[in-house]
Amino acid sequence: MTYRAPVKDMLFVMKELAGIDAVAQLPGFEDAGLDTAAAVLEECARFNEDVVAPLNREGDVRPSSFADGQVHATPGFKQAFHQFAEAGWQGLQHPVEFGGQGLPKLIGAACGEMVNSASISFALCPLLSDGAIEALLTAGSHEQQAAYIPNMIAGRWTGTMCLTEPQAGSDLSLVRTRAEPQADGSHKLFGTKIFITWGEHDMAENIVHLVLARVAGAPEGVKGISLFVCPKFLPDGTRNDVHCVSIEHKLGIKASPTAVLQFGDHGGAVGHLVGQENRGLEYMFIMMNAARFGVGVQGIALAERAYQLAVRYARDRVQSRPVDGSTPGASAIIRHPDVRRMLMTMRAHTEGCRAMALVAAAAYDAAHTHPDEAVRKQNQAFYEFLVPLVKGLSTEMSLDVASLGVQVHGGMGFIEETGAAQYLRDAKILTIYEGTTAIQANDLVGRKTARDGGATARAIAARIEATETELAARASDASRTMARRLGAARQALLDVVDFVLANVRTDANAVFAGSVPYLMLAGTAVAGWQMARALAVAEDRLAAGEDPEFMRAKIATARFYGDHILNRCTGLRDSIVEGAGAVTALELEAF
Amino acid sequence: MTYRAPVKDMLFVMKELAGIDAVAQLPGFEDAGLDTAAAVLEECARFNEDVVAPLNREGDVRPSSFADGQVHATPGFKQAFHQFAEAGWQGLQHPVEFGGQGLPKLIGAACGEMVNSASISFALCPLLSDGAIEALLTAGSHEQQAAYIPNMIAGRWTGTMCLTEPQAGSDLSLVRTRAEPQADGSHKLFGTKIFITWGEHDMAENIVHLVLARVAGAPEGVKGISLFVCPKFLPDGTRNDVHCVSIEHKLGIKASPTAVLQFGDHGGAVGHLVGQENRGLEYMFIMMNAARFGVGVQGIALAERAYQLAVRYARDRVQSRPVDGSTPGASAIIRHPDVRRMLMTMRAHTEGCRAMALVAAAAYDAAHTHPDEAVRKQNQAFYEFLVPLVKGLSTEMSLDVASLGVQVHGGMGFIEETGAAQYLRDAKILTIYEGTTAIQANDLVGRKTARDGGATARAIAARIEATETELAARASDASRTMARRLGAARQALLDVVDFVLANVRTDANAVFAGSVPYLMLAGTAVAGWQMARALAVAEDRLAAGEDPEFMRAKIATARFYGDHILNRCTGLRDSIVEGAGAVTALELEAF
The missing domain is CATH 1.10.540.10 (Acyl-CoA dehydrogenase/oxidase, N-terminal domain)
Known part of the structure; x- marks a missing residue:
């Protein structure tokens, strides 16, 4: 297994x-x-x-x-x-x-x-x-x-999302694929799409491409982009004019073909408009937001598996005497404190991001189906604030976790047969596709913080503070320490929100110089908040005698999150608030 | 180029x-x-x-x-x-x-x-x-x-170092290769060595293997290991009984063959004792210490090249409008603040570690040839303290830098043809071979800090403080800010040294739970110290009109180091001093 x-x-x-x-x-x-x-x-x-x-x-x-x-x-x-x-x-x-x-x-x-x-x-x-x-x-x-x-x-x-073109990556305003209206109401599509995941394969009978393209005469930029459905095989069974011309040779996720697709090289690919003309980007964002959350979950998933592999190796591999002399000869390396530190880092990141993602998912459910509109709106704002954090933090941490996974294996980790290296290679796409970490951070700054004047961010901070209060009132040292760490993280978050709001209109460079650190800070604070909540629950359950092994483990992991991860927030705050000038000070020619 | x-x-x-x-x-x-x-x-x-x-x-x-x-x-x-x-x-x-x-x-x-x-x-x-x-x-x-x-x-x-065996990686006490004395004073070697870099190849006429082995009857553990020279071809031209049976399929550095070598499968490999019997590990450490410094330099080298590739791409790739609206259309991505932040992080890490490594190298030179014995000793202690920092920090940062290099390239970075991914794959061995980061950190705690009661660490802190004083007295905001950041880093370093000394005998687990963070803290403080010294020099040279472009760039990079990297030291201190318990709290069965 x-x-x-x-x-x-x-x-x-x-x-x-x-x-x-x-x-x-x-x-x-x-x-x-x-x-x-x-x-x-x-x-x-x-x-x-x-x-x-x-x-x-x-x-x-x-x-x-x-x-x-x-x-x-x-x-x-x-x-x-x-x-x-x-x-x-x-x-x-x-x-x-x-x-x-x-x-x-x-x-x-x-x-x-x-x-x-x-x-x-x-x-x-x-x-x-x-x-x-x-x-x-x-x-x-x-x-x-x-x-x-x-x-x-x-x-x-199966389905695909056909967005990227060679000149249009993060910047979809540059999309050039064109759609020519036909007499029967359909369109013919012409253009090249790249980086199309599972864009061609033999796992299913048909592939439904959803394609961004410009109808002739549409406005420039993002307001002239429409969405088309363009299947590999048309309903009558004829092969549509969309063809895979190559797949990429990638660092990781090698089983998933990343296709270059040519539309219309043989007379035009038949596509049908989805929704209204020129609203394609808006619809695509629906897919992308779901996909962004999904990619965040990929980060958590990868971290979990890398962790499991590393734990297995650390239990089996015997090397060196424990530093505390607890066994006379060499012991399993899981007994060495630095191996424990690495495994705990992997575990705490994974559990923290998992808790954040599932809490976000529940908010999504309430946002879509709760009978009370005010509740729906509040949950929607909360969910939308969390999407860039789930995507950005979970994927960035998965890279660190996968790298630690290799490190736990020592020299064996560098040998491909061991399997640990694959996770590192696979992880690197997660911080890039469906919007790089920087794109998530732009979203966090612009649409999620500046647009509502920081209201959602501050509402979350208030909820975090309530958890602090609850923890501070508890008897255990673990709870009170966590309350203190969470308080420092919350304060750092609020300081940065203030900084963003004060400068985003007048000094955008300064704000966006710190946008990724802001994302990391906010994500860490929110994931840490969930670990803090988990700590309180686990203490109560443990006191009630419920599943003591699990509850003790949760307490230990939460505490590690507090002492070793949550405490990064203050340094991030300092970098963002005091260090913006240093980011752009070097003249372009001097690089 | x-x-x-x-x-x-x-x-x-x-x-x-x-x-x-x-x-x-x-x-x-x-x-x-x-x-x-x-x-x-x-x-x-x-x-x-x-x-x-x-x-x-x-x-x-x-x-x-x-x-x-x-x-x-x-x-x-x-x-x-x-x-x-x-x-x-x-x-x-x-x-x-x-x-x-x-x-x-x-x-x-x-x-x-x-x-x-x-x-x-x-x-x-x-x-x-x-x-x-x-x-x-x-x-x-x-x-x-x-x-x-x-x-x-x-x-x-060419030469090799034959240390590792399947059961003996970081722990060389487990070496089993045996050496049987022969009548002519030579020995016959029998055993398997793995992970032998350039252990077999066709680039030169002969390969000189330096091999750790046990003479029959030698004491157990590291005190029974001797060093042998065992060439592929003996001086008379006959082929020695050392044979490559396979090479590894690795994540990176693929051009360098990593060999499994069999000694003595056909009657015994002829080896000659180097130095005295049972002192092999001591001699091997001479090679390893040179090699550890060399691997640190590899980290700097890799970071430099990854940086150069990323800068080139960032200058060429046009995507999205600048957030400050400074150009009406899409611009080269090097104009985007987050790309700048990534490039500056790469640059500052590289320059900081380079300065630390070259300062260490000069100390090595003085330690070996200065006429005054006291000066030699002082330089030797300084150099030896710096070796684990050069090895540990430069390689760990090279991983981050290589990962950022891929990130700057966006989706293209994940495509192998771009070349950025190779640096990430290559970098991962650097934190492992010639002693993992944890092994470097053990060296820092044990031989470099505890053994002299913190004297060298405190002497370095005193030198850092002198730099702070000099910077604080200067007129520029850059200098005074750097003085403040350096002071915080120095204080964090001293706090950790105190913690290490207070606990290393009584609670080794707690100290070694923080050994790698201590290494990262000490390395960052020392590299940051060099950047602070560089800042002061560059300000003076700039005032004198010397190479203004270079001096301005050095000032900007030093400042970035202070605002974005040096300020991590305080969080590391907190993790080490307050978080040791959390590292080992989770019960072994619960992983």
Whole structure:
């Protein structure tokens, strides 16, 4: 067994931090309480542990391959994807009317972590289908929804997001793919899209491309971009004029083919407008926001698996006497304090970000289905604030965690057969795709902080403060220390919010010089807040005699988060508030 | 041109921080003043830029290959190595009597950075020869020195260090390779060595293995290990019984073959004892200490090249409007504050660690040749304190720098053809080989801090304080801010030294739980100290009208170091002093 899903921790977070009982009171989620969650998670764990996880290394050693316009997935992937869809995992969060399970995002996010721990390359295919389904649910016509969504939920077809072009990466205003209106109401698409994940493959019968393009005569920039659905095979079975011309040779996630797609080289690819003309970017953002959260979950998933591999090695590998002389000869390296420090760092990051992500998911559920509009709005603001943190922090920490995973293995970590190095290679895409960390940070500064005058950020700080107060009133040293650390982190967060608001209009360079550190600070504070809440709950449960081993572990991990991670916030604050000038002081010519 | 050697920065550090004028007053180094350094560095730059640097990517794409016991180096490597030796680079720091140049380590370290920037895989071969030469100079007989050193300096033969065995990595007490005494005074060696860098190849006529082994009946543990010289071909030309059975499939440095060597499978490998029996580990440490410093320099070298690649991309890649609206359309991404922050982080780390390494090198020179014994001792203590910092910090930062280098490239960074990803893959070995970061940190705590009761650490802190005083008295805001940051870092360092000394005997676990953070703190403080000294010098030179562009850049980079890197020390101190308990609190079974 190379992966064991952390079902217990997920259920603890769902119950104690994310409030699954409240989610189960939302309309439509009446059956989605803790018992359902436990049953679904157990089933999901079994599937991913048994079917998907064994494919991960195989996908690295035998990546997807390209020949003559065809992409062949790694052996075993097609069968596993078939099983995945058969078992209903593709439809987990999608509407029952289209064949889905209609479960809340809270449960979906936990299941998403598992399949990504099992294999990120594999999981990317259903992740992209999820995005396409989401976009069609939002902006597609009834006919489009009926034509595409059930087939995607059934796993017969998969979806893609075709945004990037060679000159248009983070900056989608530069998209040049053009759409020519046809007499029958359809369009013909012409252009080149790059970095299209699972843009071509043999795992399903058809591939539904959602494509950003410009209708002739549309305004320049982002306001002239429309969204089109453009399947590989048209409904009548004819092959559409979209062709894969190559796939990339990448650092990691090698099993997932990253395609260059040519649209319209043979007369034009038939596409149909989704929603209204020139509103394509808006619809695409719906997919992207879901995908950003999903990529954050990938970071957590990767960190979890890297951690598990490192723990196994550290238990087995015998080397050197313990520094405290507790055994006379060499011992398992897990007994060495620095190995423990590395493992605890990996574990604390993972649990902290998982708690943050699941709390965000529950807010999403409330934001979409709570009967009270004020509650919906408040949850929506909270969720939207957290999306860049989940994406940015979880992926950045996953890089550190994967690197520590290699380090725990020593020289063996550098040998590919060990498997630890793959996680490091795979992790590096997570801080880049679906918007780099800097793009997430821009979102945090602009849309999530400046736009509402810091209201959401301050509301979160107030909630953090309430947790501090609760912890400070407790008897344990662990709680009181955590209250102090959390207070320092909250104050740092507020200082930076003040700095952002005071300068964003007058000195944008200074604010954006600190945007990524701000994201790291805010994410660390929010994840640390969840660990602080977990600490309090675990102390109570422990006192009540409930699952003492788990509760003691949670307390220890939360405390580590406080002492070794949460305390980075103050330094980040200083860098942001006092160090902005130094970021842009060097003249361009001097680099 | 894919690499341009930073000769100007190296000469600035040599002259203004490392004191090359003083080095040139040491006996034997009378000709090694700034003019000589400039001439040597220019020549070295040309060679590495033109001959070695173009091979780096080739070595990644076409690694060393193994077949039938033979290893073939990447095409082009053999010719380049021949040119390298012909031009005298192998003998740069070695004695004139054996055909070397007899130059100080200060110049050697700068040249070492260049060849490693050009290609770490390539540079490893001469680096290992340097270690073997060093060991033979220290412990070899006159006959051994005469037989091996001139051939290695001429590049006809190369050297290796054969330490690691499957069960003996960081813990060399577990070495099992055995040496059986023969009637003629030689020994026959039997055993398996793994992870032997350039352990087999076709770049030279012979390979001189320096091998740790146990003579039959030797004491257990590290006190029973002896050092043997065991060449691939014996002096009479017969093939010795040491054979490569495989090479590793690695994450990075793929051009440098990492061999598994079998000694004695066909009757015994002929080896000759180097120095005295059972003192092998002591001699090996001579090689290792040189190699550890050398690996630190590899980190700096890799960071420099990753930085240069990222700067080039950031200048060329056009994407998105500047946040300050300074241009109406999309601009080169180097104009975006977060890209600047990443590039400045890369640059500041690299310059800081370079300054620290060259200052250490100058101390090594004084420690070995200064006429006054007290001065020698003082410099030796300073150098030895700095070795784990140079190794540990420079390699850890090189990982961050390489990762940022990929990040600057966005999606293109994840595509192998771009080249940025190779640096990340290559960097990961640097924190592992020649002693992991944790091993360096153990050395810092044990031999470098506890053993002299903190005397060296406190002496360094006092020197840092003198720099603070000087900076605080200056007029500029940059100087006074830096003085403040440096003071906080120094205080943090002293707090940790006190903590280490107070607890190392009574609570070793607590001290070693913070050993790596202590290393990072001490390294950051010392590198930051050098940047602070550089700031003061640069302000003076700028006021005098000397090279204003360079001096302004140095001031800006130093300031960035202060505002964004040096200020991490306080958080590290808190983690070490207050967080030790949390590192080992989780019960072993709970991982």
